[in-house]
Amino acid sequence: MVNYENLEVEIDPPNKIAIVYLNRPTQLNAFNIKYLEELIFVLKKISKDNRLQCLILTGRGKAFCAGGDVVEFRNAEQPDEFMASMVSRLHEGIKILKNMSQLTVAAINGSCFGAGLGYATACDFRISSENATFGCAFTRIGLSPDSSTTFHLPKLVGLTLANEMLFLNRALNAEEALRFNLVNKIANPETLLGEAKKLAIQISKGAPIAFAYTKKLLKESYTNDLESHLEKEAESIVKTAGTEDFQEGLKAFFEKRNADFKGN
Known part of the structure; x- marks a missing residue:
């Protein structure tokens, strides 16, 4: 375990997993600039670690993350300049998450609001x-949303519910989050991290090159038209067909066993 001021990081090379614990529990893991700089540093480091195939992001204490630290918002002498500095870091972290080849799992242990x-x-x-x-909760204090909320939320829960959450500040409990496709699964608090690790291990046994291309294709599907996306799919499947993993996958299929992918 590597400890930072606001984070704890656990690297598990045998299982190809990294776990990042948001660790500012007395502030409900709310973001400030120093904390975000640590998170960006750690995410960049993980994204470049070829031993790892999955990242778990979770929180210490009773919250996953309550969003931005509103105490620091209140104390800012120049609120707009402070917010510009804050949001640039928030968005850098989001871009690293989306662009890293590793798949990512949020193990949401409690309150999950705002950023x-x-x-x-x-x-x-x-x-x-x-x-x-x-x-x-952004509009409740007179802010418009950040951190990809207006990008991802309507794609997951639909525009109707996203409107309620963004404009009317509707909050969802875990059962509602599952029903509206905001989360994949619910676990009890004692087994949450174990369930996340189980999923991460399942991911880590998959084909890393194929997963990386698939993640990229899914991200680009939001902006590509059909014709250009078909071209991207064609390029990607040709590249993955040239890998040793593809040969191993075929061999395992005909031998009726699980494939042993190496990322080659």
């Missing part, structure tokens, strides 16, 4: 504790 919800929705999978709650 915390943005980070959760930017992950590829989300597992929620039974006692987690979800909300936006």
Whole structure:
């Protein structure tokens, strides 16, 4: 375990997993600039670690992340300049999450609001504790949303519910989050991290090159037209067909066994 001022990082090379714990529990893991700089540094480091195939993001204490630290918002002498500095870091972290080849799992252990919800929705999978709650809360204090919330949320829950969450500050409990496709699964608090690790290990046994191309294709599907996306799919499947993993996958299929992918 590597400890930072606001984060704890656990690297598990045998299982090809990294776990990042948001660790500012007395502030409900709310973001400030120093904390975000640490998170960006750690995410960049993980993204470049070829030993790793999955990242789990979770929180210490009773919250996943309550969003931005409103105490620091209140104390800012120049609120607009402070927010510009804050949001640039928030968005750098989101872009690293989306662009890293590793798949990402948010293990949402409690309150997940504002930018915390943005980070959760930017992950590829989300597992929620039974006692987690979800909300936006930006407009409640007179702010428009950030951290990809208006990008990912309507794609996950639909525009109708996203409007309620963004304009009317509707909060969801875990059962509602599951029903509206905001999360993949619910676990009890004691087994949440274990369930996330189980999913991460399942991911880590997959074909890393194929997964990386698939993640990229899914991200680009939001902006590509059909013709250009078909071209991207064709390019990607040709590249993955030239890998040793493809030969191993074929061999395993005909031998009726699980493939042993190496990322080659």
